[in-house]
Amino acid sequence: MTVFVDIGSLDDIPRQGARLVRTAQGCVAVFRTADDRVFALDDRCPHKGGPLSEGIVHGTAVTCPLHNWVFDLNTGQAQGADDGAVGTYAVRVQGGRILIDASLIRRSAAA
Numbered sequence: 001m002t003v004f005v006d007i008g009s010l011d012d013i014p015r016q017g018a019r020l021v022r023t024a025q026g027c028v029a030v031f032r033t034a035d036d037r038v039f040a041l042d043d044r045c046p047h048k049g050g051p052l053s054e055g056i057v058h059g060t061a062v063t064c065p066l067h068n069w070v071f072d073l074n075t076g077q078a079q080g081a082d083d084g085a086v087g088t089y090a091v092r093v094q095g096g097r098i099l100i101d102a103s104l105i106r107r108s109a110a111a
Helices: none
Strands: 004-009 017-023 026-032 038-042 056-058 061-063 070-072 091-094 097-101
Touching: 026 097, 038 091, 038 097
Parallel strands: none
Antiparallel strands: 004 097, 017 026, 026 038, 056 061, 061 070, 091 097
């Protein structure tokens, strides 16, 4: 079972915008679509490292601000790119609050 942690209000992210969340695992971009759906992806484009949180959100996709690679917010897969994909994370909205997979926040245990 996935445990979720509150990271803020849905209203903190403009429609067709994003918010950067720094986690123990790295930076995650949390996106809000025009119809208030929320998605979470790795913030770094695999092509040239562009910050996806600064990209343009359209439909259920985001375009990297550096070289226009387009990523599906559902799958993290780059459209039309052979090796382009970013990680996706569990996120949901409950009572107007954005909840993200708590495992992103916890630090990995050292062996």
